[in-house]
Amino acid sequence: MTDTAMSLAVITPEFLAQAVIDSISVGSIYALFALGIALIFGIMGLMNFAHGELIMVGAYILVLGKDLPLVSLVAVCVVAVVLLALLLERVAFRPVRQATPATLLVTSFAVSFLLQNLIIQTFGSVPRITNLSTTLSEAFTIGSLSIPKLNVITVVLTIMLLTSLTLFLGRSSIGVQMRASAEDFLMARLLGVKANHVIATAFAVSGLLAAVAAVLIIGRTGSATPTMGLYPVLYAFIATILGGIGSLTGAVLGGYLLGGLTVALQVALPVELQPFRDALMFGIVFAVLVFRPQGLIEAKSMESRV
Amino acid sequence: MHRSIALRLMAVISVLALAACGANGASTPTTAEASPSTTAGTATNSPTSGDPIVIGLSKGITGWWVAFDGPGLLGAQIAADEINDAGGVGGRPIELEVCDAKSDVNQAAACGLELVEKGVDMMLTTCDYDFGGPAAREANKVNMVSIGCAGATNFGVQGIGPYHYNTYAGNPAEAATIVEYGYKELGFRKPYLLADLTIEYSKNLCELVEEHWNSVAGEGTIAGKDTFMNDDPSIAAQISKVKASDADSVIVCSFIPGGGSALRQIRGEGIDLPIFGTSSFDGDYWIEAVPGLSDFHYPAPLSQWGDPTDNPLIDKVIERNGAPPDVFTYLLHDYSAIYILKTAIEQANGATDGDSLKAVLDTWVNQDTPTGPTTYTPECHIPLDRPFGIVKITDGVREYLGDFKPESVPPSNC
Numbered sequence: 085m086t087d088t089a090m091s092l093a094v095i096t097p098e099f100l101a102q103a104v105i106d107s108i109s110v111g112s113i114y115a116l117f118a119l120g121i122a123l124i125f126g127i128m129g130l131m132n133f134a135h136g137e138l139i140m141v142g143a144y145i146l147v148l149g150k151d152l153p154l155v156s157l158v159a160v161c162v163v164a165v166v167l168l169a170l171l172l173e174r175v176a177f178r179p180v181r182q183a184t185p186a187t188l189l190v191t192s193f194a195v196s197f198l199l200q201n202l203i204i205q206t207f208g209s210v211p212r213i214t215n216l217s218t219t220l221s222e223a224f225t226i227g228s229l230s231i232p233k234l235n236v237i238t239v240v241l242t243i244m245l246l247t248s249l250t251l252f253l254g255r256s257s258i259g260v261q262m263r264a265s266a267e268d269f270l271m272a273r274l275l276g277v278k279a280n281h282v283i284a285t286a287f288a289v290s291g292l293l294a295a296v297a298a299v300l301i302i303g304r305t306g307s308a309t310p311t312m313g314l315y316p317v318l319y320a321f322i323a324t325i326l327g328g329i330g331s332l333t334g335a336v337l338g339g340y341l342l343g344g345l346t347v348a349l350q351v352a353l354p355v356e357l358q359p360f361r362d363a364l365m366f367g368i369v370f371a372v373l374v375f376r377p378q379g380l381i382e383a384k385s386m387e388s389r390v
Numbered sequence: 391m392h393r394s395i396a397l398r399l400m401a402v403i404s405v406l407a408l409a410a411c412g413a414n415g416a417s418t419p420t421t422a423e424a425s426p427s428t429t430a431g432t433a434t435n436s437p438t439s440g441d442p443i444v445i446g447l448s449k450g451i452t453g454w455w456v457a458f459d460g461p462g463l464l465g466a467q468i469a470a471d472e473i474n475d476a477g478g479v480g481g482r483p484i485e486l487e488v489c490d491a492k493s494d495v496n497q498a499a500a501c502g503l504e505l506v507e508k509g510v511d512m513m514l515t516t517c518d519y520d521f522g523g524p525a526a527r528e529a530n531k532v533n534m535v536s537i538g539c540a541g542a543t544n545f546g547v548q549g550i551g552p553y554h555y556n557t558y559a560g561n562p563a564e565a566a567t568i569v570e571y572g573y574k575e576l577g578f579r580k581p582y583l584l585a586d587l588t589i590e591y592s593k594n595l596c597e598l599v600e601e602h603w604n605s606v607a608g609e610g611t612i613a614g615k616d617t618f619m620n621d622d623p624s625i626a627a628q629i630s631k632v633k634a635s636d637a638d639s640v641i642v643c644s645f646i647p648g649g650g651s652a653l654r655q656i657r658g659e660g661i662d663l664p665i666f667g668t669s670s671f672d673g674d675y676w677i678e679a680v681p682g683l684s685d686f687h688y689p690a691p692l693s694q695w696g697d698p699t700d701n702p703l704i705d706k707v708i709e710r711n712g713a714p715p716d717v718f719t720y721l722l723h724d725y726s727a728i729y730i731l732k733t734a735i736e737q738a739n740g741a742t743d744g745d746s747l748k749a750v751l752d753t754w755v756n757q758d759t760p761t762g763p764t765t766y767t768p769e770c771h772i773p774l775d776r777p778f779g780i781v782k783i784t785d786g787v788r789e790y791l792g793d794f795k796p797e798s799v800p801p802s803n804c
Contacts, residue, residue: 099634102630102633102634110626204452209453223660232659234658304623305679306654306678306679309454358616359617
């Protein structure tokens with residue numbers, strides 16, 4: 085049997101249902117990555133390469149504190165990563181806020197290298213391992229379908245976070261100020277929006293998203309490495325650009341589309357072509373951008389900037 | 391405003407400094423004494439006399455390779471200290487000259503060149519074709535013997551040159567062991583292959599497993615194959631395909647951490663088929679990631695002490711550092727490489743030049759080394775016919791089942 089025939093033969097309704105579940109679960113993780121990046125970009129025009137390192141630091145906290153009860157550990161992780169995000173904003177990004185996008189980008193690279201190398205110096209580059217929770221690595225079985233509990237938690241958590249964030253941005257005063265700043269930062273400041281406050285809040289939220297991403301990744305893989313932030317950030321960028329740079333809804337949409345695309349290509353491609361999975365996926369993203377250079381959902385803030 | 395300019399300048403300088411660190415490591419050669427992982431020099435307090443024999447080591451002392459090169463360097467130092475304490479090689483002490491290749495392919499070539507220019511007598515490289523090859527090629531250019539350990543079949547005569555030797559049995563032997571042990575001893579009949587495409591080692595290993603499986607069990611008996619990347623946050627789609635197949639076993643060609651993550655996800659999704667891993671799963675530091683792991687086997691690199699789960703070298707590391715090494719295989723291979731050089735120099739009547747050592751090494755047939763019986767020929771510098779130790783994990787506990795030597799090994803470069 086050829087590989088192509090083999091991959092076609094296994095496509096049954098159960099298999100398709102399983103693939104859809106896999107897509108939603110992978111997409112949820114990508115959406116979380118992308119949202120953290122899009123939030124900061126929308127407000128201060130910073131493509132924060134150090135976002136992956138926030139996830140990585142969160143992962144190390146989960147590994148180092150593995151003797152704590154799960155709920156306390158997750159709480160410690162969230163608090164620590166939010167504080168780190170605030171610290172980075174204050175020490176690294178606030179001083180260069182008025183600088184060109186290139187300077188901001190280089191600063192985020194520098195922060196990213198710094199955090200990576202601090203971790204290597206402190207804990208070495210050997211993967212650090214933990215079993216976050218045995219319960220999390222088990223699966224629900226419905227008929228012939230099996231759904232890992234972690235996938236359900238991933239989807240539920242992502243939906244909860246998205247809903248809270250939407251309510252926060254739409255209903256709270258600081259949320260409205262953040263949206264105003266994302267649309268036109270200068271005008272918002274002229275109207276009395278406190279820039280420091282708004283940007284610090286955005287970093288705190290991105291820290292929260294990074295901490296949740298760290299919990300979900302560690303729950304899945306069980307290992308933390310100094311370079312583990314690279315992959316999430318790469319995918320987050322692509323999801324953000326695909327969805328429409330600067331648009332929060334776009335970032336989430338981009339994340340889910342990318343998740344679906346990854347699973348679809350992994351399932352559909354014959355094994356000989358699988359090494360080119362990512363190349364093909366990025367090719368499809370490029371093709372979309374040729375027809376919609378502004379991404380799927382155009383951010384209002386980008387209209388004036390371009 | 392001035393403060394803002396100063397801060398911007400500092401940011402630029404920090405970035406430039408970081409970039410410079412990455413680009414220029416060769417200018418700061420490190421000696422064994424300077425390495426953070428050492429506790430003692432190698433040529434001091436030893437009952438030796440005469441000119442030292444200088445062995446250059448091109449190793450990733452900083453960057454991500456330190457996870458593997460760090461233990462490797464330590465293994466080389468333990469071996470050098472043992473030899474020096476016992477009177478050296480023909481009375482001459484062994485001295486190690488370390489160059490930090492910074493886990494960077496380009497830097498490895500620079501380190502190779504620097505060590506050659508410093509006049510080292512022979513060289514040990516990073517245990518990987520991609521990261522160790524560039525330094526080994528520099529040694530080869532001046533007919534200097536270099537030793538490395540890597541699974542890739544190009545890490546030998548054809549891929550590097552006639553003066554490069556490998557202490558590891560290589561991917562063909564490992565693949566043959568996985569296939570023949572799985573087929574004959576564990577009764578695998580329809581395995582599913584999961585290949586990690588991140589590095590040449592794991593990718594090439596699964597290709598060789600497939601090739602050897604087809605010759606042992608017959609074409610068309612592989613239930614399916616799929617690929618993943620070591621840092622994929624989820625391999626849900628691949629696992630769904632395994633579930634939908636009629637596989638009776640899974641062979642995971644990968645390495646830690648992604649390999650461990652793959653096992654966690656496979657078991658987490660309720661697949662309890664027997665799984666065969668690779669020699670990269672050696673050691674127990676990763677097992678916690680897969681709670682209650684059972685029915686998992688892997689081929690462990692052989693050593694002179696037999697049982698790969700209980701090795702006296704580990705006690706020596708605990709004696710020095712207070713803690714066991716995280717990754718043991720690399721420690722053992724560089725420890726062995728120093729002893730291989732010692733034996734070769736003694737057999738060459740004290741000569742240290744590449745041609746004399748090569749003349750001796752090329753005639754080795756089942757020569758005893760710390761990494762097991764070693765055979766080299768002028769055409770093959772990878773000890774392909776060495777057995778592997780088979781380790782089984784039940785409920786998270788490793789058990790050594792004995793050595794296993796495959797009947798045949800797929801032909802390849804060596």
